[in-house]
Amino acid sequence: MTWFKLMKLHDLEPKRGRKVTIAQCEIGIFRLYDGSLRAIGNTCPHRQGSLTDGIVSGHYVYCPLHDWKIDLNTGLAEAPDEGATEMFAVRVDSSNNVYVAMDDDMARAMCLNPSQSEESLSTKN
C-alpha cells in the first residue's frame, strides 16, 4: 500500500468534495461538517456521475446527476438503490498534509488499463 500526499488540509472546504487523480484513478476527497475526511472513488455506482460535484449532507453525498445518496462512511448507495464506490484510507500528518492510501493491486484493477506501465503507480503527488 502506498500513501500519496495530496494537499494541505486548508485546501479542503468543509462540506465539499475535491477531485484528485492518482495513477489515473479519480478519487473524491470530502471534508465533512465535523472536520473529518473521507476518500472514495469519484464515480457514482449508477452511471458514473462525478460525486465531488454533488451536495454533501452529514456523511452522505448526493450525486449531481440523478440524486443517488452515497454513504461516505461505507461507499454504499442508500437503498433502494444498489451499488458502491470504493473507499480509501485517508490521514492528515502533523504538518496538515492530507494523504490517501492506495493498494497497488486495487489501483491496477480499478484505475489503470492493461497498456499502462507499472511505473505510473509509483508516482506520488
Ligand code: FES
Ligand atoms: S449517475 Fe449518480 S445517480 Fe445517476
